[in-house]
Amino acid sequence: MLNTDKAICSSDQQLFTELTPEEGAVIEGGADLELYNGDKFRGRILATNKSRRNVGDTANDLTTSAIVKRGTWLLWTGANYTGTSRRVGVGRYPNLYFDIGLPNDSISSVQRVK
Ligand SMILES: [Ca+2]
Numbered sequence: 559m560l561n562t563d564k565a566i567c568s569s570d571q572q573l574f575t576e577l578t579p580e581e582g583a584v585i586e587g588g589a590d591l592e593l594y595n596g597d598k599f600r601g602r603i604l605a606t607n608k609s610r611r612n613v614g615d616t617a618n619d620l621t622t623s624a625i626v627k628r629g630t631w632l633l634w635t636g637a638n639y640t641g642t643s644r645r646v647g648v649g650r651y652p653n654l655y656f657d658i659g660l661p662n663d664s665i666s667s668v669q670r671v672k
Contacts, residue, residue, distance in 0.1 A: 599650070
């Protein structure tokens, strides 16, 4: 278990780098939502616990499979929660096109709704 408590500060210098809960979860290998470039969870390109208005250059328009470990999410084809979306709950989606009809390699933003 990683210590994500705030680091003790000495004068104005922080002695330890503080990890956000999200960073901690990612390092431990388990984020609430994980996106993968390949089908059947090959090649993880994003691990997050919170909404992302833009999944970033390394993940944009690449997602083929996903794992939802916690929460309910909207997966959007456009940035800033635009375009087509699909609502997904906890589960494993080895191929988003076949599983929920979302076009392959299309996700640009992810929105946590629960
Ligand atoms: Ca892909």
